[in-house]
Structures are given as structure tokens and as C-alpha cells.
Amino acid sequence: MEERHESELAQSARALDDVDRALERLSEGVYGSCETCGAPILEADLAADPTRRVCEQHLALGPERGHQEPVPAD
Ligand SMILES: [Zn+2]
Known part of the structure; x- marks a missing residue:
């Protein structure tokens, strides 16, 4: 039912x-x-992106990689 493109x-x-x-993050300090x-x-x-939530290193890994993905047992 859901459209693939946004x-x-x-x-x-x-x-x-x-x-x-x-x-929310502002209010939490x-x-x-x-x-x-936790790096600054x-x-x-x-300034370029005020909603930025990750450091350069983690931005390079992708925006939603904070969680561990299960590794398929093979
Ligand atoms: Zn980081």
C-alpha cells in the first residue's frame, strides 16, 4: 500500500x-x-545543517547506522 518514493x-x-x-537534543544539552x-x-x-546529529566520521557511514545490524549466520 505504501508508495516507494517519498x-x-x-x-x-x-x-x-x-x-x-x-x-530535543538542545534541551538535553x-x-x-x-x-x-559523542564527539563534537x-x-x-x-551551520550548514543545524539538524546534524553525527560527527563527520559517522556521517560518512550513513545517517541511520547508529544501530547494530544483525549479522546473518552463514
Ligand atoms: Zn561519531
Whole structure:
């Protein structure tokens, strides 16, 4: 039933969610720290993307790689 490609609405909803999370992190006092390793995120990067949640290293790994993926036993 779900469309594979995102509608503009879905994209907007996700952008809102990013802002929401950024505000949450601000209130928790962890804004500007990588949520995976806790390293400080560069100010220039935050200026470019205020909703940024991971450091450069983890950004390179992809935005949603914070969790462990199960390794298939082979
Ligand atoms: Zn990191």
C-alpha cells in the first residue's frame, strides 16, 4: 500500500522530525555532539545543517547506522 518514493509531504514530515530531534537534543544539552560516539560536531557543519546529529566520521557511514545490524549466520 505504501508508495516507494517519498511524497513531498513525507519529506516535509521528516524535515520537521529532524528539527524536533534537534530541539530535543538542545534541551538535553547534547546538541552539537555525535549521537553515535559523542564527539563534537564542527560548528561549520552545524551551520550548514543545524539538524546534524553525527560527527563527520559517522556521517560518512550513513545517517541511520547508529544501530547494530544483525549479522546473518552463514
Ligand atoms: Zn561519531
